[in-house]
């Protein structure tokens with residue numbers, strides 16, 4: 753599948769199954785993340801992978817998104833502001849930008865693996881850090897519950913809502 757078709761076919765899938773995903777699929781998703789560029793190549797990020805029942809139950813308990821389970825794997829991505837490039841003009845720290853590029857690569861590789869996911873930003877990072885202490889100190893920007901889509905999964909209504917292109921793109 754060409755990239756544009758893949759990007760357009762992706763939608764936020766909130767109905768997954770517990771059908772297992774293979775270690776090869778998980779590895780490909782991680783490699784897609786690791787292949788992403790970061791500012792100055794500082795690689796200021798960390799990826800957490802949850803596959804055990806215990807870890808999946810803990811993630812679900814610290815997150816109100818009910819569609820997170822059943823699913824065979826959850827990824828959490830965090831930026832490390834202490835390692836990231838800081839732009840000297842305005843002091844902007846690029847940890848979240850770098851981590852978001854990693855996350856976008858992973859999200860699209862999940863799709864390319866024939867799996868489905870939703871980028872989840874609506875979780876309490878403090879609660880997650882209390883549950884998984886090694887996440888403390890990271891800027892947690894994305895959680896992906898990933899797996900095979902349920903047969904009756906469909907895109908939610910916002911998927912088709914697009915602001916007019918002339919508001920979003922300026923050509924000179």
Ligand SMILES: Cc1cc2nc3c(=O)[nH]c(=O)nc-3n(C[C@H](O)[C@H](O)[C@H](O)COP(=O)(O)O)c2cc1C
Pocket residue numbers: 762763764765766817870871872873874875907908910911912
């Ligand atoms: C940074 C970010 C955070 C998001 N957080 C959530 C979330 O917490 N829960 C959720 O159901 N969807 C979340 N989404 C999914 C968006 O709601 C969704 O991408 C948008 O409505 C467009 O729909 P589509 O992905 O199906 O095209 C998030 C998406 C992004 C990019």
